[in-house]
Amino acid sequence: AECPLPSSDAKAFSAKNFDYIIVGANALLLTILLRIAEAQPHCQVGVLEAGVFHRDDPLVDTPGELSLFSTRNGGLTWGNRTYDWAYVTTPQAGLNNTVIATPRGKMLGGSSGLNLMAWTRASQAEYDAFDKFAPGHGWTFKDLLPFLKKVENVDKQSNPFPGISSAALSNAVQTGPLFAGSAGPVNVSLNTFMSGDVFPWVQSHNALGVSTNVDPEDGNTAGVRNLQVAVNRATGNRSYVGYYCESVGRSNIHHLVGAQVTKVNLVKKGSLVTATGVQFLSAGKTFTAKAAIEVVLSAGVVNSPQLLELSGIGNSKLLKKLGIQTMIDLPGVGENLQEHIYSILEWQLKPGIQTFDEIRNNATFLQQQAVQYQKHHDGVFASTDSAVSYLPLQTFLNASAVAAQAKAIKKGLPELGPLTKLQKKQYSIQSSLILQGVPQVEVIQLSKGLIVPQPNVSYMSVLVGHQKPLARGSIHINTTNATAPPVINGNYLNNDFDVQTILQGLKFALKLASTPPVSHSVAALISPPPGLTDAQLISYIRATGSTGSHIMGTAAMAAKSDGGVVNGQLKVYGTKNLRVVDTSVIPLQLATHSQHTVFAIAEKAATMIVAANPAG
Ligand SMILES: Cc1cc2nc3c(=O)[nH]c(=O)nc-3n(C[C@H](O)[C@H](O)[C@H](O)COP(=O)(O)OP(=O)(O)OC[C@H]3O[C@@H](n4cnc5c(N)ncnc54)[C@H](O)[C@@H]3O)c2cc1C
Numbered sequence: 001a002e003c004p005l006p007s008s009d010a011k012a013f014s015a016k017n018f019d020y021i022i023v024g025a026n027a028l029l030l031t032i033l034l035r036i037a038e039a040q041p042h043c044q045v046g047v048l049e050a051g052v053f054h055r056d057d058p059l060v061d062t063p064g065e066l067s068l069f070s071t072r073n074g075g076l077t078w079g080n081r082t083y084d085w086a087y088v089t090t091p092q093a094g095l096n097n098t099v100i101a102t103p104r105g106k107m108l109g110g111s112s113g114l115n116l117m118a119w120t121r122a123s124q125a126e127y128d129a130f131d132k133f134a135p136g137h138g139w140t141f142k143d144l145l146p147f148l149k150k151v152e153n154v155d156k157q158s159n160p161f162p163g164i165s166s167a168a169l170s171n172a173v174q175t176g177p178l179f180a181g182s183a184g185p186v187n188v189s190l191n192t193f194m195s196g197d198v199f200p201w202v203q204s205h206n207a208l209g210v211s212t213n214v215d216p217e218d219g220n221t222a223g224v225r226n227l228q229v230a231v232n233r234a235t236g237n238r239s240y241v242g243y244y245c246e247s248v249g250r251s252n253i254h255h256l257v258g259a260q261v262t263k264v265n266l267v268k269k270g271s272l273v274t275a276t277g278v279q280f281l282s283a284g285k286t287f288t289a290k291a292a293i294e295v296v297l298s299a300g301v302v303n304s305p306q307l308l309e310l311s312g313i314g315n316s317k318l319l320k321k322l323g324i325q326t327m328i329d330l331p332g333v334g335e336n337l338q339e340h341i342y343s344i345l346e347w348q349l350k351p352g353i354q355t356f357d358e359i360r361n362n363a364t365f366l367q368q369q370a371v372q373y374q375k376h377h378d379g380v381f382a383s384t385d386s387a388v389s390y391l392p393l394q395t396f397l398n399a400s401a402v403a404a405q406a407k408a409i410k411k412g413l414p415e416l417g418p419l420t421k422l423q424k425k426q427y428s429i430q431s432s433l434i435l436q437g438v439p440q441v442e443v444i445q446l447s448k449g450l451i452v453p454q455p456n457v458s459y460m461s462v463l464v465g466h467q468k469p470l471a472r473g474s475i476h477i478n479t480t481n482a483t484a485p486p487v488i489n490g491n492y493l494n495n496d497f498d499v500q501t502i503l504q505g506l507k508f509a510l511k512l513a514s515t516p517p518v519s520h521s522v523a524a525l526i527s528p529p530p531g532l533t534d535a536q537l538i539s540y541i542r543a544t545g546s547t548g549s550h551i552m553g554t555a556a557m558a559a560k561s562d563g564g565v566v567n568g569q570l571k572v573y574g575t576k577n578l579r580v581v582d583t584s585v586i587p588l589q590l591a592t593h594s595q596h597t598v599f600a601i602a603e604k605a606a607t608m609i610v611a612a613n614p615a616g
Pocket of ligand 1: 024105107108109111117119298299300550594596
């Protein structure tokens with residue numbers, strides 16, 4: 001049955017007495033809503049979302065609409081304010097002073113309704129590193145695994161990429177249930193349409209010593225893999241509002257859409273600050289909503305720090321300048337921004353190799369596929385790109401070069417930002433992750449032309465992304481106007497390590513494309529132009545770089561004395577009952593797409609919230 005539309009009646013919402021209020025209906029936050037409502041049926045839980053539910057909207061639901069955007073002259077949701085907050089950074093010196101688009105989903109389901117649907121985990125060592133920022137609260141891989149599994153329902157078709165022995169495959173089939181969930185609300189699957197350049201690309205990886213990873217969810221992410229996506233194979237749709245649909249029947253859950261929270265209402269009682277509710281805007285009018293037990297911010301990595309500052313929680317110097325009364329002086333708010341930076345490459349393929357470009361080049365194929373999707377919910381329109389590899393530095397550098405790199409990072413960098421203690425700790429961990437062979441670079445193959453595709457030509461594009469940059473940026477308000485965008489400054493590519501890592505990855509991608517068998521499919525390198533020196537390639541990276549929309553860390557879980565914003569229970573320091581549960585709390589960048597991890601964090605947060613308020 002279809003999920004009903006949520007309410008937009010602000011007056012009725014405002015008149016209720018809530019126990020819990022949740023700000024931002026991102027896909028994962030709804031887990032908390034549901035779990036609290038299940039555990040404490042006598043409690044009233046309200047969630048406010050600035051955007052709306054785009055129900056039955058193919059631009060959100062149909063995977064192909066996004067994965068084909070480049071070939072259909074689109075960018076149909078990204079940058080479109082009906083779906084996207086459409087933020088931008090300040091001019092980034094490391095990227096030739098370009099202003100970088102920073103999309104964030106503005107809808108029920110948050111950025112999970114806008115994203116590329118990749119459904120991946122980080123490696124065991126990276127989750128274990130989480131625990132070092134808030135010891136004793138259960139943030140290791142072992143602790144998180146039940147939550148990672150709980151959120152997903154993995155449709156395990158056997159679609160092994162080349163390079164897997166039958167022994168490895170049968171082992172993975174046996175161990176699969178140890179790592180894959182089968183009852184969660186997010187449907188996870190593998191693509192059913194594979195472009196002609198995918199298998200050769202995987203085999204060229206194998207030829208260069210990068211093996212095929214049969215079960216990349218088991219804590220070891222290195223290698224090339226068939227990418228899991230949050231797509232429901234039965235409907236062929238993006239899977240992102242499962243929690244919402246599960247929760248709508250409950251009488252103690254109340255959703256309000258079209259409501260932008262402008263402030264958390266705080267009162268100082270003794271040494272702690274208590275959140276009593278929120279102020280919000282709906283259709284131009286201001287309302288309040290009261291929460292007796294807790295307020296949970298899940299407004300996302302950009303808006304959660306913004307709301308903290310608007311509410312008087314942040315660096316007192318900044319707040320004072322804007323005339324905001326400081327409720328809690330917490331200089332870490334909005335700092336510690338970490339983001340994946342990608343560089344793009346593109347090759348023209350030889351005639352006869354079928355890619356997503358076929359949709360652009362062949363009207364008959366387009367028509368066939370449209371019918372196929374409508375009737376059977378599969379084919380190109382139910383698909384995204386498949387081949388992704390995660391590569392440690394050891395793929396590009398010899399052991400002594402890797403050791404030298406790790407040592408340099410451990411020593412620290414001149415670019416240390418304001419949270420010196422936190423960064424030193426992070427760099428020390430990053431150094432050890434490098435030595436352990438934890439992937440630093442992601443290579444995504446995109447079977448289509450992205451730059452300037454020509455008619456009747458097929459392309460292979462590749463994104464090379466640095467997963468663990470040393471750069472740290474920030475998000476801060478510069479006005480008390482809650483509807484004005486915050487100032488986002490990533491400091492992207494502000495240091496040599498970040499630039500060199502992308503350079504190494506880019507050169508490896510060039511090598512891959514000239515290695516058989518994929519080299520037999522390639523007609524010509526289009527971008528960057530062939531034959532560039534390292535210095536010229538660096539200029540190319542700076543001129544064409546973009547981000548992965550995986551910003552993390554802007555309200556980090558870390559010790560307060562290090563510049564942390566939330567503790568191991570995700571509670572904001574100095575507050576009695578205000579938590580942040582979204583990508584902002586991740587203390588250190590992960591070499592993965594972020595949504596699966598954040599869903600698991602939300603499931604864990606839900607258990608912590610219920611346990612902390614046993615009477616409800
Ligand atoms: C373009 C793009 C592509 C991505 N691709 C992938 C991918 O393929 N795989 C992957 O794993 N991850 C991907 N990500 C990242 C992933 O989607 C996010 O990590 C995940 O959605 C969680 O993000 P978040 O914590 O910032 O919250 P969001 O999901 O952004 O949710 C925040 C919610 O709060 C609402 N909100 C904000 N401010 C207010 C306010 N003041 N009042 C009320 N509501 C408010 C927003 O409208 C939104 O619904 C991508 C992200 C983007 C933007």
